[in-house]
Amino acid sequence: MTIKVTTIQEMQAIVKSLKKELKSIGLVPTMGALHDGHMTLMKRAQSENDVVIASVFVNPLQFGPNEDYDDYPRQIDQDQAFLADNGIDYVFAPSPEEMYSNPLQIQLTVGAMAQVLEGAKRPGHFDGVVTVVNKLFNIVQPDKAYFGKKDAQQLAIIEQMVIEMNHPIEIVGIDIVREADGLAKSSRNIYLTENERREAVALSQSLQVAKTLFDKGERNVEVIENAIKTFLTQHTAGIIDEVAIYSYPQLKQVEVIKSQVFISLAVKYSKARLIDNIILKDEQ
Known part of the structure; x- marks a missing residue:
C-alpha cells in the first residue's frame, strides 16, 4: 500500500521517524500523470534505498502566464494506484496552498545556466523549479533524489544547486525512457x-541523424544543427521551436564540439510542446 501524505507537517514527522530507524530515503519528484518513465526512476530508487517517497505536485511557480498550468493533467487517484501497484512506500501530494504562502516572499533565482535553451524560452521557469526542489529536499531530507535526463538542463541546474546550497544529497540522473518507436x-x-x-x-x-554525423567525425555545430532541422522539416509538420548544442553540464554555447555536449530540441504541435535531447562526448 502506498501511503498518501498531503501536509508538510505529516511528511516531516514520517521522515523523522524513518531517520530514527536509520532508513535510507530515495525521493522521486514528479508533477503526476505518472507513466513508465517515472517508474524507471522509482525502480532505481527502490533498488538503492530502504524507503521511496514520490512527490506529486504540479508546481505553479514553473509555469509562465501563457503555459498549460490549468490544463496540466491532475490524476492523483490514478497516480496513487499506479504507485501502489509498484510498491512505492509514500506519495507526498500537497496542495499549492500547503507548499507556498500567498504571496510568496522568498524564491531562489538561477543565474546564467537558466538564460539559455528552455530558460530563455520560459523566463522564471527554473527559478520555480529550484524553489520547489529545495522545499522538497528540506521536507523529505532524502539520501538520493532521482531525475530523468530528458530534462537535461533541469538536471544540470539541480546538480549545481545541490553543490551551491550544500544539500547532502546524491542526485541520480536516469536515461530517457522511450516508447517502442523512440518517442520520449x-x-x-x-x-x-x-x-x-x-x-x-x-x-x-x-x-x-546527429549522432551518426558525430560518430563519423563531424564536430561543426552549425552543420549538425542544420541536419537536424532539415530532417524535422521533412518528417513532421510540427513547428521547430529550438535546435541547439551546448556544453554539458556547463550549458555554454559552442561552435565546435571539443568535449561533452548535449543536443536539445523542441517542437511545437497543436496542443503540446515536446522536448528531447541526446548527450554526446568527444573522447579525443
Missing part, C-alpha cells in the same frame, strides 16, 4: 493527435 515518454504526449503522435517520432530520429 512524457505526460504531455496525451495532447498529441493521432497524426501528430505518428510524426513525433521524428524528434528522436533527428537526434540519431
Whole structure:
C-alpha cells in the first residue's frame, strides 16, 4: 500500500521517524500523470534505498502566464494506484496552498545556466523549479533524489544547486525512457493527435541523424544543427521551436564540439510542446 501524505507537517514527522530507524530515503519528484518513465526512476530508487517517497505536485511557480498550468493533467487517484501497484512506500501530494504562502516572499533565482535553451524560452521557469526542489529536499531530507535526463538542463541546474546550497544529497540522473518507436515518454504526449503522435517520432530520429554525423567525425555545430532541422522539416509538420548544442553540464554555447555536449530540441504541435535531447562526448 502506498501511503498518501498531503501536509508538510505529516511528511516531516514520517521522515523523522524513518531517520530514527536509520532508513535510507530515495525521493522521486514528479508533477503526476505518472507513466513508465517515472517508474524507471522509482525502480532505481527502490533498488538503492530502504524507503521511496514520490512527490506529486504540479508546481505553479514553473509555469509562465501563457503555459498549460490549468490544463496540466491532475490524476492523483490514478497516480496513487499506479504507485501502489509498484510498491512505492509514500506519495507526498500537497496542495499549492500547503507548499507556498500567498504571496510568496522568498524564491531562489538561477543565474546564467537558466538564460539559455528552455530558460530563455520560459523566463522564471527554473527559478520555480529550484524553489520547489529545495522545499522538497528540506521536507523529505532524502539520501538520493532521482531525475530523468530528458530534462537535461533541469538536471544540470539541480546538480549545481545541490553543490551551491550544500544539500547532502546524491542526485541520480536516469536515461530517457522511450516508447517502442523512440518517442520520449512524457505526460504531455496525451495532447498529441493521432497524426501528430505518428510524426513525433521524428524528434528522436533527428537526434540519431546527429549522432551518426558525430560518430563519423563531424564536430561543426552549425552543420549538425542544420541536419537536424532539415530532417524535422521533412518528417513532421510540427513547428521547430529550438535546435541547439551546448556544453554539458556547463550549458555554454559552442561552435565546435571539443568535449561533452548535449543536443536539445523542441517542437511545437497543436496542443503540446515536446522536448528531447541526446548527450554526446568527444573522447579525443
